[in-house]
Amino acid sequence: xxxxxxxxxxxxxxxxxxxxxxxxxxxxxxxxxxxxxxxxxxxxxxxxxxxxxxxxxxxxxxxxxxxxxxxxxxxx
Numbered sequence: 769x770x771x772x773x774x775x776x777x778x779x780x781x782x783x784x785x786x787x788x789x790x791x792x793x794x795x796x797x798x799x800x801x802x803x804x805x806x807x808x809x810x811x812x813x814x815x816x817x818x819x820x821x822x823x824x825x826x827x828x829x830x831x832x833x834x835x836x837x838x839x840x841x842x843x844x
Contacts, residue, residue, distance in 0.1 A: 781809040784838070789825040792834045806836055 784807075786792075791802040808823055815821075820841040825834040 776809060780812060782812060782815055784808040784810055784821065784823045786836070787822060787824045789834065792825055792836070793832055796832055806833060808836060808838060 786804070786807075791804050792806040793803045795801045818840045822839040824837055824839075826837050827834065
């Protein structure tokens with residue numbers, strides 16, 4: 769994990785903000801464990817080009833993970 773964080777730091781990657789939900793995974797029990805396992809990272813150059821992005825979770829009936837949807841505003 770330390771090496772992974774080192775790569776993120778070396779590449780100066782930024783984590784994209786996830787809208788509308790705090791967790792992307794649940795174990796589905798009566799008292800569920802909720803975690804944010806899924807994340808999206810980008811370079812500063814990408815963030816400058818697509819500053820009005822929207823990252824959100826979709827619901828899923830067939831998986832314990834919530835898929836992420838990244839919507840870009842491609843207007844100049």
